[in-house]
Amino acid sequence: MNYQFNWSVLWSGQSGGWLLHGLLLTLAISVLAWVLAAVLGIVSGAMRTVPWKPLRVIATFYVEFFRNVPLLVWMFFWYFGVPPLLPRVVQDWLFNHSAEFWAGMFALGVYHGARMSEIIRAGILSIPRTQFEAAVAMGLTTFQVYRLIIVPIALRLIVPPATNDSLNLLKNSSVALTISVAELTFQARQVETYTAKAIEALTAGTVIYLVLCLGIAAIMTRVERRFAIPGLIARGG
């Protein structure tokens, strides 16, 4: 028994359209979730380092709570757990307007926000405390110090680990298929179901993810170069 490769299944029929559709949905959910994760990560990561305990407690709670529960559980939480808390009319509207997409986006964004928070906190803690003092001594408020000095420096320092987590976010977006988001992995499976060509479908999915990841890594490298702090990051060149 020899496996008969038939790569044309990927562009004949509906396969190509499905994969493209899946790719677009993967990009949409990942980009939105990434923005959410970045905002949550920066805010909570900064909050964890401020000299005011209640803020630190809130941010720590957020991070530990969301980081230590599997993403799959969060997917179900946002899809099954949250809608019943809303008025029936809102629920119906949501269910007719891609509730699964938004639930998946929130699950992914909030979960990765907690991970991003850790990265940003580590970045902030690696900045000498005296930088903060110097800024405060000039009369800047704590908020201004974070906005103008601490966070901008931290963001430049954390590009490599943040890239890593961004790639994880992209790959984790496939978990959204558990709540019926028809993203890339879903569509690859669909192709497999329709064509019974598992290896071709699997390969197509893999190659698309690979290209996306390499693309993101390339963009992030450029970002790192562009915003490198002279003298601080050697490979910024």
Place this chain on the structure above:
Amino acid sequence: MAPPAIEFKSVSKWFGTHQVLTDIDLAIAPGEVVVVCGPSGSGKSTLIRCVNGLEPFQRGDLVVLGESIGRPGVSMSALRTRVGMVFQSFNLFPHMTVLENITLAPVRVRGLSAAEAEKTARTLLERVRIPDKAENYPANLSGGQQQRVAIARALAMQPKIMLFDEPTSALDPEMINEVLDVMTDLAKEGMTMMVVTHEMGFARRVAHRVVFMDAGRVVEEATPEVFFAAAKSDRAKDFLSKILSH
């Protein structure tokens, strides 16, 4: 006589159970240049950091430019705009150019326009003798240049008082004088200055008064002439013999 620019009244401070400042009484007049010296761990850096509120203290009172620090309702941010500080480790912001470092606070805190702030900044860079480094990033400057930018940055807020916390300790010997020269100019212009330093030559030439600290107390204060010629306390003599012998 004008009220003191800075006045410590029985200030005491503890780190946990360890007392680092004990009943400090010290008044600094407007335009006065005071050098604070003493062995390491004597509390001199802690003392100077109290003046702009970087270190809180537990007992006593500290009045800076007529405002009592640490009392509720006193805006530290507002006070800090009138008290400039230069640190041992320069602390320039590495992601900003020299010009951006200097104009940041004037624009963000004092609300100057970018153009005004830049004009002032360039004047200050002339004054600290590095007008051509405006567009450079800190990492591309020598230590001495960085410290001079730090001084310009503090001056950009037009402070009434300048605090220097060991400004030359992190510098290579050949760069120390370029920084001290700028500080000397500043003193001559009548700036109220509190300087923690081991540079006894600077103290001798520029200071109006030398304050010697040990173990969290002000042990001795005198004019440089008196202090260097005839220190009264054994601890000051011991300190001077060590620091001047090399």
Place this chain on the structure above:
Amino acid sequence: MKRILAVVVALAVALSLTPPVGAQQDTMAKIKESGVLTIGTRTGSPPFAYINKDNQWVGFSIDLVEQLVKPAVEKEVGRAVKVEKKESTPPTRIPLLSANSVDLIAGTMTDTPQRREVVDFSLTFFYTGAQFLVKKGSPIKGVNDIAGKRIASQQASTNAKIIRERYPQAQLREFPDQPAAFQALLQGQVDAFTNDGIQLAGLKAKAPNPAEWEIVGDFYSEEPYGMAMRKGDARLKAAVDGGLKNGFESGKYFEIYEKWFGPKGELPYPLTATVKAYLLKQIGK
């Protein structure tokens, strides 16, 4: 990815274990020698095959083997035969068969043209088809009422495929597993859940309040369950079909059906006239 992976593993197993043409052992000869008929079945698919509360491996499919197939095989080999059961899941069952680990798959396997290219199927022993599980009073009464409605299905199922192709106006929501799809129905994320009728009957029975739900619509797809054997295993197929045929003729099959799917059975799922006629038609009646 798990499913794709399973397929790849299955392929790899199949590739490495398919015996060369001509070397195939005759299953009946093996059974005659060992006195053992090994079946691949399920542990968690009540009421077809499952391990019950008393830790016994039982079910409708297993009863059919024990009471109809086993006697026919015994008659053929001329000795007492013991039925041995092994766990086989959808991704592993064909490889297990190819590898001679089991001789007969008797669980919940649907007889499809694609599978017929790889294995042989017995007579159909159970017949179901896609229907809809809805809240009682729902405007959905069948496949013609689903335009614009949110319909949950199991991902990669034939039902999903049919709906996508023939009823594109429905908003299809595909879930990778049955519990998630069912939960979506319970909470109102979807208006109906479509799956094989028998599966829906099982879900309905497990719902917090079974009376609130109903199964509606004619079968819009056909899901005949058969027992699978290695391709070309003619003597075994003859014995299995013979046993089933006997069961249909004697009425024994319908007794077993009643035991599991009758009103007092494990999962009530009455035999409709259409289905009964379909089953009997196989033996020319």
